[in-house]
Amino acid sequence: MQNTKTQYEPGVSLEGVSKYFGHPDAPVIALEKLDLTIGDGEFVAVVGPSGCGKSTMMRLISRLSPASTGQISVFGDVSKEPPVGMSIVFQNHVLLAWRTIIDNVLFPAEMTGKNKEKFRAHAMELLDSVGLKDFANRYPHELSGGMKQRASIARALLLQPRLLLMDEPFGALDALTREQMRIDLEALWLKNRMTVVFITHSIDEAVLLADRVIVMTPRPGRIERVLEIEMQRPRGLAARRAPEFIEKSEEITEIFLSRGVLQRHA
Structure with a gap:
């Protein structure tokens, strides 16, 4: 078992970051004045209600969309170009239907010349690590949803990214597959120690995976609270019975109750 109390060097930094959409005279404020530092090699989960700007935050960090105010630094780089050494995993696996699984995993190498x-x-080592070695020469339509998502994660890790952005990657999976994917992802992170920003609606998932959980307010999205999660790793199935898991999950739930995101009674 490993203790998660680790000192990280700065990796991703957001200073006064806001994002507006629409006409300047009547903008829709998606995110407002975010200040956050994510350590190099840290696993951070961002949890919040629909529409609070979680996915927008990821797009800003990836520089697929520009911030309206503030500055974002990724490993010391403040340019407007997508960060070097970044990979993204989306909720949809976006595998190429006409390519085998191994050729899908190899695609980032081709794309970068x-x-x-x-x-x-x-x-092949990555496919083996996610239980897909025997499916390397199959096509996406021959795999289940969970298997496709595992292939998508293997593809994202091919070039050994320093930064892995994950936008609700397990959102479309059934509960049992989702639990196994959570365990598999932690094992991959413990082996590779890349910086992970993991977007989720699931309180349980956030607490079980992260070193820190960023709790967002309803729109306009602000950082309500940052919770340190000091549970030992790896966090298998038994982690749900850990006192800290119960305590942190209840703390986040109370935040959402106080904000009206959750209701005690229907």
């Missing part, structure tokens, strides 16, 4: 054959052994 690298010789994919030099990455084939590593791609």
